[in-house]
């Protein structure tokens with residue numbers, strides 16, 4: 001893993017909101033083939049980092065390079081089209097649409113082009129085929145025609161991931177995908193994320209569930225107060241005294 005190419009390189013990233021410094025000089029690499037776990041206590045800056053990478057927030061200073069291209073000044077939709085997909089901490093689905101429609105609606109290339117929309121074809125594969133592929137990957141194939149509002153919590157979270165995959169991203173950012181899930185749903189999610197890994201170049205995973213972080217992450221970055229606290233393999237980072245103090249609230 002350590003020899004693989006970085007697909008995302010963040011240097012000296014700062015994001016300041018009035019008097020609050022959400023990101024305070026972050027340097028970070030996401031490498032091809034890896035799942036990078038991002039941990040830290042509430043307010044550490046994890047979501048602010050995802051929001052700045054995806055263009056929801058504009059960086060105050062610093063550089064974000066994705067696949068060799070500077071994206072820190074690009075608009076939200078441009079970054080999405082370049083190949084970064086994400087899910088949100090709070091589920092954001094179109095509740096009155098079916099599962100399939102939700103995924104179709106998330107495919108920007110399909111929605112943007114009226115010609116493609118008319119033909120329903122993207123690169124030889126229909127938009128419908130593509131949406132069905134992601135739905136089946138996330139084990140929602142038999143629920144394709146169900147309204148999103150009728151899904152169980154775990155299925156709704158899975159649909160969020162299918163929506164994030166709809167644009168064929170190279171980099172997938174998952175913001176607390178296991179939040180609110182029971183143990184069975186979380187176990188299933190681990191298997192699902194492993195499957196998703198074969199369809200993208202890299203995944204960044206924010207989670208508070210340490211067993212999920214441990215079982216999925218190739219590397220972990222721990223944050224606190226907008227800074228990087230520790231970085232490395234899961235055991236090293238999770239046992240790091242600063243991380244235990246900051247995140248786990250324990251010195252032992």
Ligand SMILES: Nc1ncnc2c1ncn2[C@@H]1O[C@H](COP(=O)(O)OP(=O)(O)OP(=O)(O)O)[C@@H](O)[C@H]1O
Nearest residue numbers: 017020021022040041042043044045046047048049
């Ligand atoms: N839009 C905003 N306006 C003002 N302050 C913000 C904004 N977004 C984030 N912040 C602040 O930036 C800091 C980092 O917040 P962030 O949501 O990134 O933390 P987090 O690590 O994702 O926490 P959690 O685990 O609770 O989701 C916090 O102090 C937060 O209040």
